[in-house]
Amino acid sequence: MDRFRMIFQFLQSNQESFMNGICGIMALASAQMYSAFDFNCPCLPRYNLAYGLGILLVPPLILFLLGFVLNNNVSMLAEEWRRPQGQRGKDPAVLRYMFCSMAQRAMIAPVVWVSVTLLDGKCITCAFCTSVPVETLGNASHPGLSQEEMKLVLARIPCKEIYDGQELIANEVAIRYLRCISQALGWCFVLLMTTLAFLVRSLRPCFTQAAFLKSRYWSHYIDIERKLFDETCAEHARSFAKVCIQQFFEGMSTDLAATRCHLPSKAPADVGEAAEKLLGITDRGTMNTALKSWHRCKPPLHLHPPALPTGNGWAGEGQPPAQPPVPRREMVAYYSRV
Amino acid sequence: MDRFRMIFQYFQSNSESVMNGICGLLALASVKMYTCFDFSCPCLPRYNMAYGLGIIFVPPVALFLCGLILNRQSLLMLEEWRRPQGRRKKDLAVIRYLCSSIMQRAMVAPVVWIIVTLLDGKCLICALSDSVDPEKFVGFANTSPVQVQQLLAKVPCKDDELMRNNTSRKAVSRYLRCWSQALGWSILLILIVAAFLARWLRPCFNQAALLQARHWSNYIDIEQKIFEETCCEHSRLFAHKCILHFFESMQEEIKLRSFSLPREGEEAEREEDLLQGITDQDQVNKLLKTWYYEKPAL
Numbered sequence: 001m002d003r004f005r006m007i008f009q010f011l012q013s014n015q016e017s018f019m020n021g022i023c024g025i026m027a028l029a030s031a032q033m034y035s036a037f038d039f040n041c042p043c044l045p046r047y048n049l050a051y052g053l054g055i056l057l058v059p060p061l062i063l064f065l066l067g068f069v070l071n072n073n074v075s076m077l078a079e080e081w082r083r084p085q086g087q088r089g090k091d092p093a094v095l096r097y098m099f100c101s102m103a104q105r106a107m108i109a110p111v112v113w114v115s116v117t118l119l120d121g122k123c124i125t126c127a128f129c130t131s132v133p134v135e136t137l138g139n140a141s142h143p144g145l146s147q148e149e150m151k152l153v154l155a156r157i158p159c160k161e162i163y164d165g166q167e168l169i170a171n172e173v174a175i176r177y178l179r180c181i182s183q184a185l186g187w188c189f190v191l192l193m194t195t196l197a198f199l200v201r202s203l204r205p206c207f208t209q210a211a212f213l214k215s216r217y218w219s220h221y222i223d224i225e226r227k228l229f230d231e232t233c234a235e236h237a238r239s240f241a242k243v244c245i246q247q248f249f250e251g252m253s254t255d256l257a258a259t260r261c262h263l264p265s266k267a268p269a270d271v272g273e274a275a276e277k278l279l280g281i282t283d284r285g286t287m288n289t290a291l292k293s294w295h296r297c298k299p300p301l302h303l304h305p306p307a308l309p310t311g312n313g314w315a316g317e318g319q320p321p322a323q324p325p326v327p328r329r330e331m332v333a334y335y336s337r338v
Numbered sequence: 339m340d341r342f343r344m345i346f347q348y349f350q351s352n353s354e355s356v357m358n359g360i361c362g363l364l365a366l367a368s369v370k371m372y373t374c375f376d377f378s379c380p381c382l383p384r385y386n387m388a389y390g391l392g393i394i395f396v397p398p399v400a401l402f403l404c405g406l407i408l409n410r411q412s413l414l415m416l417e418e419w420r421r422p423q424g425r426r427k428k429d430l431a432v433i434r435y436l437c438s439s440i441m442q443r444a445m446v447a448p449v450v451w452i453i454v455t456l457l458d459g460k461c462l463i464c465a466l467s468d469s470v471d472p473e474k475f476v477g478f479a480n481t482s483p484v485q486v487q488q489l490l491a492k493v494p495c496k497d498d499e500l501m502r503n504n505t506s507r508k509a510v511s512r513y514l515r516c517w518s519q520a521l522g523w524s525i526l527l528i529l530i531v532a533a534f535l536a537r538w539l540r541p542c543f544n545q546a547a548l549l550q551a552r553h554w555s556n557y558i559d560i561e562q563k564i565f566e567e568t569c570c571e572h573s574r575l576f577a578h579k580c581i582l583h584f585f586e587s588m589q590e591e592i593k594l595r596s597f598s599l600p601r602e603g604e605e606a607e608r609e610e611d612l613l614q615g616i617t618d619q620d621q622v623n624k625l626l627k628t629w630y631y632e633k634p635a636l
Binding site: 173198229 | 375376378379380381382385388389392393396397399400403404406407412413416417420421495497498499569570573574576577578580581582584585
């Protein structure tokens with residue numbers, strides 16, 4: 001029991017540090033992806049804006065969704081959200097807590113991408129090069145260029161090799177200007193995000209600490225319960241298989257052996273334990289019924305030591321008085337009919 | 339008991355060393371960020387000052403907030419500060435101690451950024467290049483004020499066509515860099531002296547109160563950890579009981595439908611039998627074939 005407890009604690013702490021580790025790896029991966037990405041501004045009037053803003057905004061969306069996909073707890077959240085109420089009420093605060101903690105972790109890689117993009121400056125330079133203030137930075141009175149032609153010239157600013165508007169506005173001046181704006185935006189974005197994170201983290205103890213402790217406990221509980229159920233099912237399947245196979249061999253040996261003298265029997269404890277672990281379920285139909293019933297009608301979270309669970313321990317409503325076991329069992333039998 | 343003591347000591351040392359480690363990592367990260375950051379001064383009259391001072395001051399604020407966010411003790415302090423009094427009195431000295439320790443750790447990374455920025459010099463050159471007195475420099479002395487502003491603003495950009503071979507640009511650049519580095523080293527010296535004095539003179543003032551505050555802040559930390567651990571254990575036991583009850587309830591239901599449990603005694607007797615019943619190759623082959631072609635019913 002002690003060993004199981006230590007393993008569980010390790011898993012519990014490990015799950016969170018595991019998720020934090022994945023979060024950090026995704027952030028590093030997004031920075032690495034950006035540096036590996038070969039940015040190629042099209043240098044054409046309307047395409048620049050589309051390309052630049054696309055590179056700024058589409059990969060973060062993908063990284064955000066990827067953050068959800070890689071999070072093991074998403075299926076847990078979906079399961080809890082969609083399950084039928086049954087005997088156990090649903091607490092929206094728990095669902096909100098689970099969703100928020102997943103969303104916070106998934107936000108980190110997109111924020112890193114956007115920050116790195118803005119601080120690097122190429123995207124904004126590409127997207128907004130046609131909006132450079134030529135009057136202040138360059139030579140607006142340069143002869144004979146209509147708006148369209150000027151836009152065409154300005155659009156080539158990011159592509160130094162084909163830029164031909166040096167008399168209109170110097171290439172370096174325009175790029176420095178745009179990059180300065182981009183970096184200023186980048187640092188402001190970083191500051192904004194850190195301020196938001198700080199506020200979210202520090203306002204929570206000031207206002208909703210009790211509710212937070214409750215939600216955190218029950219979301220951990222759901223996770224542990226799911227794991228334990230899987231474990232119990234695996235144990236059950238093992239015993240099931242063991243006894244099944246033993247019976248099969250038994251059947252075979254009665255076919256093959258004509259007469260055998262009775263040998264000293266092995267310790268009956270093993271076999272007895274295995275049959276006990278079957279918990280009375282020994283055919284496919286009842287196993288299927290058990291699995292279906294687990295999904296459709298989860299037991300309430302109120303444990304009586306001798307009897308079965310009653311009432312709802314979650315939503316904070318008053319516990320219904322314990323009913324005598326016999327009539328409840330009948331109720332179970334009736335509505336579990338598949 | 340011994341194991342518990344070891345666990346306690348582990349938690350105790352671990353919390354502080356973890357926080358010191360995070361503090362160090364954040365300082366290293368700030369240096370790395372500065373070296374990776376591609377500083378490009380706009381070289382335009384009013385933008386220079388805004389850009390330069392922005393780069394000196396905005397990242398440190400972000401790093402300071404990061405330091406607060408990543409520090410576990412800050413949550414602890416806020417919870418202790420905001421909790422209802424209940425049956426446990428609040429000790430302001432503990433909260434003050436926690437606050438000062440958090441601030442000290444969070445200040446390291448911003449200070450590292452500022453010092454690295456000043457010692458490098460690019461930021462200050464960018465920020466102050468158009469505030470330099472043009473009379474001191476030969477190349478800028480005899481030009482009109484508007485033009486001087488423009489030229490001075492371009493000093494940080496070495497590759498600009500106007501500035502490429504301008505010796506006065508180099509003079510202004512060196513002058514500003516010298517000031518920047520002097521400022522950087524002075525700040526570093528002042529901070530180190532202040533830290534040294536604080537650490538050496540602290541035992542002279544109110545050591546007993548400090549020891550108490552430190553003890554109780556560690557206590558709060560450990561208590562929080564143990565509470566979380568106990569909650570985990572409790573939810574595990576709760577889940578275990580719940581699932582067992584569920585299976586029992588299924589078992590009860592099945593009993594109502596007249597189900598028969600497997601016979602225990604016969605299987606126990608037969609186990610040895612099974613092993614010895616199948617003893618040669620042909621028998622095993624037959625068994626395996628039968629297993630494949632005629633699996634037993636569920």
